[in-house]
Every structure is written in structure tokens, then in C-alpha cells.
Amino acid sequence: MDEQTQKKTLTSLENHARGVVEGKAKEEAGRVLIRMKDRFSTLFNHDSESMPRVWTGKEDVRSITKTAHSAALKLLSVMAAIRLDDNVDNIENTLCSALLDTKGIASVTKWGSTTSDPLASSTWDKVPPNKILITPVQCKILWRQYRAETEYCVTQAISAQEANKRSNNWLPPPWAIVALIILGFNEFLTLLRNPLYVGIIFVGYLMLKALWVQLDISGEFSHGVLPGIISLSTKFIPTIMSLLKKLAEEGQAAANNNPQSTNASASKSLPNTSPPLLTASSTVTSSANGTKEE
Known part of the structure; x- marks a missing residue:
């Protein structure tokens, strides 16, 4: 094969490869919204170790959302044009400045004037028209649709955090605590005058704590x-019966141990009382013997 034929073959193969890559790129550009949502879901619902994220209330939802949006926007910038010749463009910077850094179509400069929307165009800077897959206007529409469809996930995460905080916090709000202190001052004085109520309340607290556990x-x-x-209604009466049964068993065990301790103490006291009795009897015997001798 001569050199000219070899170059022609290589050129044909290169053109064929370019055609295949461009065809696949155009095909994937039509599904870019699905890819963006998948990318967002992967980063938003999984942590850095690819484990499912549990919204306990300690996570920074805003930071996680921003990271996921940035990754999705970068994917959109990659799919916006075909880059086979390693040409430098500013598509990613344009999208970030227009869709992440600002909140409107027009942005206000530091001089107070407004600048035109960088996405209000059908071409990208430094990108040939035949290499454009997604125009700036289409990127803006896709981003708006993407944000609308991913907002539900963010709302669900925030709701899960709030529900978790409510489930872990059983205390009433601060204003209710202050109201209880003010309105319950007379009852507090009553407890101080009658300490018996404190014991009753303490026993009730122990019972409630046992039921809670x-x-x-x-x-x-x-x-x-x-x-x-529904679950507590089916377990309430059996639990109370079980607690009463345990209390009865403990009381019976204490009653059975009490006579044994009484008998043990009595048996220990008998050796201590026997020497005085023996001493008294010996004294009486000796006195009787002395009387007989006289």
C-alpha cells in the first residue's frame, strides 16, 4: 500500500469515527435531561462513600443541593457541543454565571446597569455552528425543567429533617415552658407544704417510665x-399486667426472705444469752451448797 492510499484510508477511518462519535453525541444530547436528573439523584441521595443518605437533621441540604446542581450543570455544558479538536470554549463558565450565580435573566452590574442575558442566543462563542448540539436558549429551557423536576427531592429532604427533629424533641416550645412555670407556681408551693405529694409523684414517674420503656x-x-x-392499644393492658405481676413476685420474694433473716438473727442471739443463764444457775447452786454446809 502506497503512502497516498494509506493517508486516504486513515482519513476515511477518521471521518467514519467522527461520524460515529457525533451521531452518539447527538443521540445522548436528546437525553441530556434524564442524565442530569440521574446525576443529581446520585449525588443528592448518596454520600461521599456511595451510601444512601439519611436525613437526620445534621446535613447541610443547601450545600449538598448546590454540589449536585453544579455537577448536573457541568454535564449539560459537556453535552452542549462536540469537542473533538480540543478547542477551548467558555460554555461551562457561561452556564454557571447565568444559571447558578444569578437568579434572573438579566443581572445587575456594580454600576447599576443591566446586562443582556448570555443565554439569549442560538450560538456559543468560539464554537462552530455545526458542532453545537444544544443551543444556549435550549440550555436555559432544559435547566428550568430540570430545576422544576428536582425541587421535589429537595423539599422531601427538608421535610424529612424537620420530621426527624420533631420526633427527637419531645420538649414543648419555650413559651409553653414559661407558661407552665408561671401558672404552676401555686402547685409548686403545695408540693413544698406537703412532701407526701412528692413521693406520690415520684412513684407515678417511675411507673410511667417503666411503661415508656x-x-x-x-x-x-x-x-x-x-x-x-393502634399498636400501643394492643400492648397497653398486657404490659400493665406484666408490671403488676413483677411487683407481686418481688414483694413475695421479699416476704419470704424476711422470716429467714429473722430466724438467722434469733439463732445468732441465742449464744450471747446463754452465758448469763449459766452464770445465774451456777450462782444459785453454789449458794445452796453453802447453806447445807452450815
Whole structure:
């Protein structure tokens, strides 16, 4: 094969490869919205170790959302044009400045004047028209649709965080605590005058605490209010009967141990009382013997 034929063959192969790549790129450009949403979902719902993210309330939803949006926007900038010749363009910077850094079509400069929308065009700077897959106007429309379809995920994450905070915080709001302190001042003085009430309240607290642990109220209500009420209604009476049975068994065990301790103490006291009795009897015997001798 001579050199001219070789060059012709290589050129033909290169053109064929370019055609295949451009065809695949155009095909994927039509599905760029799906790819953007998949990219957002992957970064938003998974942590850095690719584990499913649990919204416990400690995560920074705004920062995570911004990172996921930036990755999706970078994917859009990559799919906006064909780059087989390593030409430098500013598509990514234009999209970031227009869609992430500003909130409107027009941006206000530091001099107070407005600049035109950089996406209000059908061509990209430094990109040939035949290499454009997605125009700036189409990018803007796609981004708007993407934001509308991913906003639900962000709202769900924020709602999950708020629900988690409410489930972990059983205290009333601060104004309710202040109202309880002010309105319950007379009851507090009553407790100080009658300490017996304190003991009754303490016993009641212990009973409620035992019921709380036995019924696992926080775990039951974590699945919802109605399922928690239904589950507790079926477990309430058996749990109370179990607690009363345990109290009765402990009381009976204490009663059985009490006579044993009494008998043990009595048996220990007998050796201590026997020497005085023996001493008294020996004294009486000696006095009787002395009388007989006289």
C-alpha cells in the first residue's frame, strides 16, 4: 500500500469515527435531561462513600443541593457541543454565571446597569455552528425543567429533617415552658407544704417510665401516629399486667426472705444469752451448797 492510499484510508477511518462519535453525541444530547436528573439523584441521595443518605437533621441540604446542581450543570455544558479538536470554549463558565450565580435573566452590574442575558442566543462563542448540539436558549429551557423536576427531592429532604427533629424533641416550645412555670407556681408551693405529694409523684414517674420503656413509645410513633396508637392499644393492658405481676413476685420474694433473716438473727442471739443463764444457775447452786454446809 502506497503512502497516498494509506493517508486516504486513515482519513476515511477518521471521518467514519467522527461520524460515529457525533451521531452518539447527538443521540445522548436528546437525553441530556434524564442524565442530569440521574446525576443529581446520585449525588443528592448518596454520600461521599456511595451510601444512601439519611436525613437526620445534621446535613447541610443547601450545600449538598448546590454540589449536585453544579455537577448536573457541568454535564449539560459537556453535552452542549462536540469537542473533538480540543478547542477551548467558555460554555461551562457561561452556564454557571447565568444559571447558578444569578437568579434572573438579566443581572445587575456594580454600576447599576443591566446586562443582556448570555443565554439569549442560538450560538456559543468560539464554537462552530455545526458542532453545537444544544443551543444556549435550549440550555436555559432544559435547566428550568430540570430545576422544576428536582425541587421535589429537595423539599422531601427538608421535610424529612424537620420530621426527624420533631420526633427527637419531645420538649414543648419555650413559651409553653414559661407558661407552665408561671401558672404552676401555686402547685409548686403545695408540693413544698406537703412532701407526701412528692413521693406520690415520684412513684407515678417511675411507673410511667417503666411503661415508656416496656411499650417503646418512641419507636412505635416513629412509624406514624395512627399505627403507633393502634399498636400501643394492643400492648397497653398486657404490659400493665406484666408490671403488676413483677411487683407481686418481688414483694413475695421479699416476704419470704424476711422470716429467714429473722430466724438467722434469733439463732445468732441465742449464744450471747446463754452465758448469763449459766452464770445465774451456777450462782444459785453454789449458794445452796453453802447453806447445807452450815
